[in-house]
Amino acid sequence: MTGAAEIDALRQRVGARPLPRHVAVIMDGNGRWAEARGLPRVEGHRAGAAAVRAVTEEARRIGLPALTLYAFSMQNWQRPKEEVEALMLLLAEFLAAERETMLRNGIRFNVIGDVARLPAALQATIREVTAATAKGERLTLTLALSYGGREELVHAARAAAALKGTALDAEDLEAGLWTAGLPELDLLVRTSGEHRISNFLLWQAAYAEILFTDTHWPDFGERELLAAIEDFQGRERRYGLTSAQLAERGRPE
Secondary structure (H helix, E strand, C coil): CCHHHHHHHHHHHHHCCCCCCEEEEECCCHHHHHHHCCCCHHHHHHHHHHHHHHHHHHHHHHCCCEEEEEEEEHHHHHCCHHHHHHHHHHHHHHHHHHHHHHHHCCEEEEEECCHHHCCHHHHHHHHHHHHHCCCCCCEEEEEEEEECHHHHHHHHHHHHHHHHCCCCCHHHHHHCCCCCCCCCCCEEEECCCCCCCCCCCCCHHHHCEEEECCCCHHHCCHHHHHHHHHHHHCCCCCCCCCHHHHHHHHCCC
């Protein structure tokens, strides 16, 4: 079976079963991918941008409602200045290049994180692309930029406390999250062989299925996304119940 035929077969299997409502990916390994090839780290980030295009297109093709990609964390501001500046430039280039594709394919663009810390020109581009794609209904593509899960929880708690004082409940806190309005997170993927979630979607991942893969992000494409979703589709999600209880709930009256 050729590579294309293999992907088509995988796509058909995935399409025959319920899709996750929301998939998030910690896009890790760009730098190590480049270093293994004797390239500057920025070339790994450039290759990572190509992977974003491929994965986003596949997500739209199969009808995934929401895809969230961890592009730049709060802690990434501590990286060398030259690398951070190169990343910011790549992000701006990516948005400018993909704007028309997102419009044509019905993709709604969204950003979560402390956007105020980003360069002013990048903020302006984000606002423009977000507004232009606001009516997209086929896929919500969210980039987590200057994002931290703990920081998000502090932001949400402060917002909720300002409205309700100390009488808070889970719904109040959830309404103040940067992800408010997105579907519940069903699947969280981390690339590059690391087995941690690195301060990403801490609240949202409470009942998400988690998959770790050794593949570096630049090598993560259509096949890898489909394989992750197929793995998810084969899992039993109990939410604190037993398998017997789930089976009982699934029986017809």
